[in-house]
Amino acid sequence: MRSREGLFFALIFPIILIVLFGAIFSGNGGPATVYVQNLDNNSAASNLLIHELNSTNSMTLVSVSPTQNLSKYLLAHSDPDGIVIPSGFQSDLASGMAVNVTIYGNPASTTSDTVYGVTVGVINAINLHIDQQALESSQKTPPAPVGVDSLSIKSQSFKYIDFLVPGLVGFAILTSPMFALVNISAQYKRDKLFKQLSLTPLTKSEWLLSKIVWYIMLTIISFVLMTATGVALFGAQITYSIWLVPFLVLGPVMFVSLGMLVGSVSTSVESAAVVGNLVTFPMMFLSGTFFPVNSMPMWLQNVAHVLPLYYVIDGLNNVMVYGNVSAALVDLAVILVVVVVFFALAVTFFKWRED
DSSP states (O other): OOOHHHHIIIIIHHHHHHHHHHHHTSSOBOOEEEEEEEOSTTOHHHHHHHHHHHHTSSEEEEEEOTTSOHHHHHHHTTOOOEEEEOTTHHHHHHTTOOEEEEEEEOTTOHHHHHHHHHHHHHHHHHHHHHHHHHHHHTOOOOSSSEEEEEEESSSSOOOHHHHHHHHHHHHHHHHHHHHHHHHHHHHHHHTTHHHHHTTSSOOHHHHHHHHHHHHHHHHHHHHHHHHHHHHHHHOOOOOOOTTHHHHHHHHHHHHHHHHHHHHHHOSSHHHHHHHHHHHHHHHHHHSSSSSOGGGSBHHHHHHHTTSHHHHHHHHHHIIIIIOOHHHHHHHHHHHHHHHHHHHHHHHHHOOSSOO
């Protein structure tokens, strides 16, 4: 009880873990967003299939124009899940011919498993209904009137490692500056090292800038090592782009500022460590580092969207996995606003000398 840091890791941290993982794996994730392209001119049969898919409440269906290339459309929206109802769907069924519905997905995504399973379940129910009607009217029907084709939005299917690498890069962007700056700022303040530095020609802006530059360099080195390892050992499919640079620069600036802010406002090294951990650990697990955010319960997804690290990892995924620059720019805009706020607060509360 005398050590706040010891109290946190001995009693509070295990509670945080059970709450976070319990919520993540509670199985109450929100409905998956699925883009549906109806190429059968909104026929009665195709509309019935869409209605049945909607009635499962497992998916939120978004209509896509028949003129779009659905694979490119999904990449542009950073989403792996789509369904194509082919042209001639109703006429083929009416004439007793087999017809296939195409499901776009990604084996690395938990939502794709749900979309595939639910769609196949609905199609099986439709097939059973068609078989019963044929039996009652003594007509012959194919063994499976409606079948399924499964495709990936890229020429090669994604793997878990493809999403893990951007998540771990974001993890490194968070942890190195946060843990270091929280500890350094609290210890330097306690040991009066900031007061001694104030007597040198070094300014506090120069000291803070040096930390930012160092962690940007460290982040770039970590990025190169992690991505090279992922590609060489596990065959990760990673897209390198100039748009990665803003995330590798602004990310460290954001968390250096946040770490400095936490350390500066804390009254002791122990309290700084506790506050730093309370800020950092939820971001580790709720921002999409190890688990996709869309597999979490909806209320937890809303929490994730408040966390700064979510936009770093989401932006890295948009650039490295989906090649979706427009979505990455939205993430960058959010990060830039947060950086300005955190940096301004850090400079305001960071003092060479205590009052």
